[in-house]
Amino acid sequence: MNYIENVFICLAAPLLIAVFWMKDKARRMMIFLIVGMGACLLSSYISTFLAAVQGADYLYASLEISPLVEESIKLFPVLFYLLIFEPEAKDAANASIMTAIGFATFENVCFLMVNGADSILHLLIRGFGTGTAHVVCALFISIGTYRLWDKEWLRNVGTLALLAVAITYHGIFNILVSGSGAVAVIGYFIPIFTIIFTRIFRKKLLAERS
Amino acid sequence: MDLFNIESIDTVIQLIATLICVIISVMRALATKKRAWVMLFFTAFIYFLGDLYWQIFVVVHGHIPEYSYIPYLSWYASYLFFILLLVEVRGERDKRKKSPVLWPVPAFTVGMAVLYMQKQDYIGNIICLILMTVLIWQAVSGLLDKSEKKKRLLYLAVLLFCFEEYAMWTSSFFIAEESIRNPYYWADIAMSLTFVFMPAALSKAVDR
Numbered sequence A: 001m002n003y004i005e006n007v008f009i010c011l012a013a014p015l016l017i018a019v020f021w022m023k024d025k026a027r028r029m030m031i032f033l034i035v036g037m038g039a040c041l042l043s044s045y046i047s048t049f050l051a052a053v054q055g056a057d058y059l060y061a062s063l064e065i066s067p068l069v070e071e072s073i074k075l076f077p078v079l080f081y082l083l084i085f086e087p088e089a090k091d092a093a094n095a096s097i098m099t100a101i102g103f104a105t106f107e108n109v110c111f112l113m114v115n116g117a118d119s120i121l122h123l124l125i126r127g128f129g130t131g132t133a134h135v136v137c138a139l140f141i142s143i144g145t146y147r148l149w150d151k152e153w154l155r156n157v158g159t160l161a162l163l164a165v166a167i168t169y170h171g172i173f174n175i176l177v178s179g180s181g182a183v184a185v186i187g188y189f190i191p192i193f194t195i196i197f198t199r200i201f202r203k204k205l206l207a208e209r210s
Numbered sequence B: 001m002d003l004f005n006i007e008s009i010d011t012v013i014q015l016i017a018t019l020i021c022v023i024i025s026v027m028r029a030l031a032t033k034k035r036a037w038v039m040l041f042f043t044a045f046i047y048f049l050g051d052l053y054w055q056i057f058v059v060v061h062g063h064i065p066e067y068s069y070i071p072y073l074s075w076y077a078s079y080l081f082f083i084l085l086l087v088e089v090r091g092e093r094d095k096r097k098k099s100p101v102l103w104p105v106p107a108f109t110v111g112m113a114v115l116y117m118q119k120q121d122y123i124g125n126i127i128c129l130i131l132m133t134v135l136i137w138q139a140v141s142g143l144l145d146k147s148e149k150k151k152r153l154l155y156l157a158v159l160l161f162c163f164e165e166y167a168m169w170t171s172s173f174f175i176a177e178e179s180i181r182n183p184y185y186w187a188d189i190a191m192s193l194t195f196v197f198m199p200a201a202l203s204k205a206v207d208r
Helices: A004-021 A024-054 A058-085 A089-115 A120-147 A152-178 A182-200 B006-032 B035-061 B069-089 B104-119 B122-144 B146-174 B183-206
Strands: none
Touching (some): A004 A024, A024 A058, A024 A089, A058 A089, A058 A152, A058 B069, A120 A152, A152 A182, B035 B069, B069 B146, B069 B183, B104 B122
């Protein structure tokens, strides 16, 4: 047992206190950070349940089930925000990225609990690699929200299609990092290269639809 | 697992073909800022990712994925992006008038889905049935529309893609042999070529 619920409470408590003292955008972003951490906790329960139902071992669950569950659960808070509050494209995209950051942070904490914190080089690669992978997956959906979907039905269908992009990208990342040596290093660096590419073309990619 | 078998060679050819389509469409999308190019980029990119997931799994773990939800999901999403692409490029159409030529489309797709369901995978077949019906319907409607002459090549390319998909599904339904004699691989390689041809067809439809 590693009591991840207790860890979640410990991490979320100071952030929740901060929410009461923050205002407007900062408060909204902090809420999405906490929601992202909660999404990570929830998806670990669902992945474990589905793996048990399918009779999948740890490796297959992490390669074939968890990308599907994690990306879907991560999208729900953003979909709720999009459909209920109808925010501006910029706010929705920021919410998606903050949820991903919360998710990646909590996932890294869980990784530290299981594997220890003695190898700084490995943790640096893993921290940046996994964190960036989650942000890249959120970026796919953010870019779609920003510049592709101007009609309600198109936004819903398109977001679902982009979810599939995020799931497959996440699945490829998980396969590569499940390997050893050079394969794993390539896996950790792919999201970093992707984020550098998107940063270079940021202005063009995030040009808001007219 | 032998990586130099026909299945791996076929997947690598398709990876190269979809990557060519991805590179051309992302360059055109950045240059022209047209949404149709972004749609084609995502269509080819998600198909490429599905193939890549499959091939990397084989290389790293030595066998094909056990559950394969992820590659199938990505291929379904690719059909969805094709539909969005056709919706994006099509002109205003009179929704009340439906040509009788269109009615064999659902008859064909339902018939094929019933055939494939003999081997179960009901959910996957229903998803394919819905997506393929909409896709073929949109492409045939476009071909019948006389005001969309310059987009004909794109509609033909999409129809060719659908025909190749059905050829693959049908041949894999009847023949399980993993050799060059299996028509599945010929249809798959033809589909890879269709991906290479797709940017030229879209360029004719939206750039000129």
